[in-house]
Amino acid sequence: MAQTHEWMFYEVMWRGWAGRDRIPYPVPWWAQQAFRRWSDDFDSGTYDSKEAALASNALYRYWHMVGVKDHRQESLIGQAGEIEPVYDKYCLSFFLHDPATGALRLPQLPDAGRVEQRMEAPHLPVVLTAFRTPEDVEFVQRTFATTVGPGGRDLVVTRVTVGSPTGQVREGLLCAAVLPAGPSGFQRHDRNGRHITDRRLTFLRYLPDEQRVETNAGWGPVFDIPPEQYGVHGNTEFSFDPDAYLADSPFHDLVVGGKLNGAPEAQDQVAGLCSAVFAWPFRVVDDAVFEIDVRLPVDVFGGPADLAELRGTPSAELEAANRDFWTAKLLGQGLQPVLPRPVAHLTDLFRQARSQLLILSDHGEIHPGPTVYDSFWIRDSSVEATACSLVGDSALAERQLGTHYPLRFNRGTGRIGPCAEYGFYGGPHEKDDREWDSNGQALWAIGRHDRTSGPRSAFGARLYVPYVRDAARWLRDNRDQYGLLHSGWSAEHLGERDKPHYWDDLWALAGLYEAARLAERIGAPEVGELWGVFDDVKRATGDSIRWVLAEQRRRGAWETYIPTGPADVGRLDSTMIGTAAYFHPLRLHMGSKLGDDIDRAARCTLDTMYAHFVTGGFRHEAAWNAYGPYLTMQLAHAYLLAGDPARMDALLGWTVAAGFPTVAGRAPALGAWNEQHAFPVASDFREVPYNRWYMGDIPHGWAAAEYLLLLRDILFFEADEDRDPHLYIAPGVRPHWVPAGEGIAVDAAPTLFGAPFGYRLAHDPAGRTVTVDVTQAPEGVRFVYPCRFGEVRSAAADGQELAVTGQDVRVPAGTRRFSVTYA
Known part of the structure; x- marks a missing residue:
């Protein structure tokens, strides 16, 4: 049964949407999508009512994000520019009003005007929202997160300018609304009793002397310029009629009476749906603009001294400092890929994904998302930390693996289900859900970072x-x-x-392999012991997979595939995606660590998955009933390592497009992925499944990490680090990526050999020649160039002819320049 506030929210949203032609109401984008194709079916295993499911926004979890590197709380930006500090109890939104005509132009509503959104630049987490009305009035909103004061406390600043694009005189009111519901939802209340998101506004007050809003027990927006009008609304009559919220609202006041009620304070102890609007008159003509700045405290502020600190630095200085920080970090440090014009957007997305991981880092812990996933998982963080390590954010990787992993290492003497507590990596997630992959992931990530850091760092020795x-x-x-x-x-x-x-078991093998190699590198006495554990897990895993494959053949299966586990013989569904990890990120195929027969079966499994479960991206209908962006990237990466760059490229193309979906002309995301990409959003509502689905957070940290790793390995990757170390150069670069006169470059790239790597690749289509200049390279590491442009005719390294055998050109260590001629 729905709780009162959930039922009330459901009714107010629905009635507000249905009655928008009479009195416009700012129904958020995600609620509009639910009403667009409503179904009374909901996830009854998680929620006890359809109202609770709607209030939690379980289906359309799309938004943009700003935040400060290494700070705890991110802020979400909605499709109409709404700002939601994740753990605060309000959402801030802007709109326009014409008192002369009574017209109310809310950017949430599709017929109110045109909304365009973009990131200010790929390396700048600054969201720009432009809203233009049919009367040719436009406001542009720039929203970013930064720090203020000697303590570096964070806040969000939004700078709004109103102008006249045609140059004609335009006047009216720029309005800011403070509302309870934001891009993430209203309240998540599930059967487990979790209230992860509770945005009820039971008390709202404006303090004119301080130009500040109070929301419940916290601070809300602070205005640099005091509004000329304001009005605060609640439910003072304790009404249980949803229509009362629509009739007694600032939006109704503006449309019907042309002004706000001037009340500074309100309560709503029924549904927590207090609201307020603040208005500034403007008159613009030609190039003149009207501008206001609003500051949203994200860290804890309290008292006059904090208010003075919050407002002490001019917004222009805060904006400049934010720009300087991200420019220096993402353009001046770490791996700097340079790609030709046709695929330059891949570099842009690379920098954006880096910024997302840095923002999702909470004091060194990278969290998979800003709301329901705002906590620490060993699984996700192992991939995220490795991505950071390999793209140049090594300090974050070291803090995550060297500080936070030991804090998740259990030292107790109890039991976790059938397993011992001592020696297990995991917090509440891993323990409660029996996430037995975590030890392998921790060992793998520690070993990989130790390789990248190099022997002088002694990273692995300190943790051994x-x-x-x-x-x-x-x-x-x-x-x-x-x-x-x-x-x-x-x-x-x-x-x-x-x-x-x-x-x-695959993660256990990869982790044990890295543990044994680390023991060898530091001269630990347990080398033989660790290789013995590796061999035993290898034997057990190989025997089990061989039994499953034989049993499926005995039952008449004509396709070869490794199912999700030994209890799933004959289960040909999308859960077999777990086998992609055999190639990426675990690289168990290198050296056929489980045997040639299982290596071949794993390759066949990739093709079986592609044939059955890929329609552009990887469709995971067995568990999620949605596309899987990071699973699509895992599959793409597996194909890259397995030597099929064409399929890799196709999957990459879908992934990039999925980061910039369009729904009815709006942009639900601006270069980011959820854990699950909903079929309706992916298809602009051409496909709406009957079965329910569930959405994770966006940006999803694991997905961002997968993209960083994929693009890096497209440009180069390491192989056989412990026996015959070599680097593949441009293994995933497709011929159509590199037109005449353009090239590819990699600078300052960390490697698993503990030394940086860089190169320049130039393509001459007329001469059918590829030339590669190696600008940095680890000592003693040879190169392999798998030519993708055509059949190799000849090759030379530093002026010396090379033997040509197939498409993989083998180049000696120490080479500074080599060239390849193709047919």
Whole structure:
């Protein structure tokens, strides 16, 4: 049964949307999508009513994000420019009003005018929202997050300018609304009793002397210029009639009476739907603009001294400092890919994904998302930290792995289900859901970062005892009777939690491999012991997979595929995506670590998945009933490493487009991915599944990390680090990417060899020649150039002819320039 405030919110949103032709009401984009194709069916396993499901915004979790590197709280930006500081109890939105005609132009409504949104620049997390009305009045809103004061407390600044695009005289009111519902929803209240998002506004007050809004017990927006009018509304009559909220509202006052009620304070103890509007008159002509700045405190501020600090620095200085920080960080530090014109957007998206991971870092912990995923997972963070390590954000990777991983290493003597507590990596998520993949992931990430950091950092040596050795021993001692990891729910995309999944065992193998190699590098006495554990898990995993493959053949299956686990023989559905990890990120195919036969079966599994579950992107209907952006990138990366760059390119193209969807002319995302990409949004509502689905956060940190790793490995990747170290140069670069006169460059790229790498690639289509200048390279590492432009005719390295055998041109270590001629 719906709670009162959930029912009231549902009714107010629906009635506001249905009656928008009479009295416009700012119904958020996500609610509009739910009403666009409404279904009374909802996820009854999670919510106890359709009203609770709507209030939680379970289906359309799309928004933009701004934030400060390494600070806890991010702020979301809606499709009409609404600003929602995640853990505060309000949302701020702007609109226009013409008192002469009574016209109310709310950018949330599709017929109110044209809305365009973009990031100010790929390396700047600044959201620009432009709204132009049919009367040719336009406001442009620039929103960014930054810090203020000696303590570096963070805030959001939004700068709004009103102008006349045609140059004619235009006048009216610029209005700011403070409302409870934001881009993420109204309240998440599920059957587990979690109230993750509760944006009810039960008390709202404006303090004119301070030009400041109070929301419940916290601070709301602070205006640099005092509004000429204001009006605050609540539910003083304790009415249970939803229409009362629509009739007693600032939007009704403006349309019907042309002005606001002037009340400074209101309460609503029924539904928490207090609202307020603040208005500034403007008159603009020619190039003149009217401008206001609003500051939203994100950190904790309180008292006159904090208010003075919050307002002490001019907005222009804050904006300049924000621009300087991100420019220096993303354009001056770390891996700098340079791509030709046809694919220059891939570089832009690379920088944007870097900024997202840095913003999602909370004091060194990278969280997968800003709201429901705003906590720390070993699984997600292992990929995220590795991505940061390999693109140049090594300080963040080191803090995450070196500080926060030890804090998740359990030292107790109890039990976690069938397993020992001591030596297990995990907090509440891993323990409660039996996420047995986490030890393998922690060992893998620590080992990879130790390689990248180089021997002088001694990173792995500092963690070896107990965080590597004893975590490996946990994998030795906590497996089932078949030698596999126990049943659990390591990742929800794998299937049921009451079954074992090969995903866990593949991660265990990769982690044990890195642990044993780390032990070798530092001369630890347990080298033989760790290789023994690796061999035992290898044997058990290989035997189980071979049994499954044989059993499927016995049953008559004509396609070869490795299902999600040994309890799923014959299960040909999208949960088999876990096998993509065999190639990426685990690289178990290098050296055929499980044997040539399983290597071939894993390659066949990729093709089986592509044939059944790819329509542009990877469709994960078995668990999510949605596209999987990061799963699509995992599959693309697997194809890159398996030597099929054409399919990699096709999957990459879908992924990039999925980061910039369009729905009825609006941009739900601006270069970011959710965990799940809803079929309706992906198809502009041409496809609306009957079955319910669920959406994770956006930007999704794991997805951002997957993109960084994919683009990096398209440009180069390492192979056989421990026996015959070599680098593949431009293995994923497609012929149509590099027109005449343009080239590819990589600068200051960290590598698993502990030294940077860089190169310049130039393409001469007329001469059918590719020339590569190696500008930086680890010592003793040879190169392989897999030519994608045509059949290789000849090759030379530093003026010396090279033997040509197939498409992979093998170039000696120490080469500074080589060229390849193709047919």
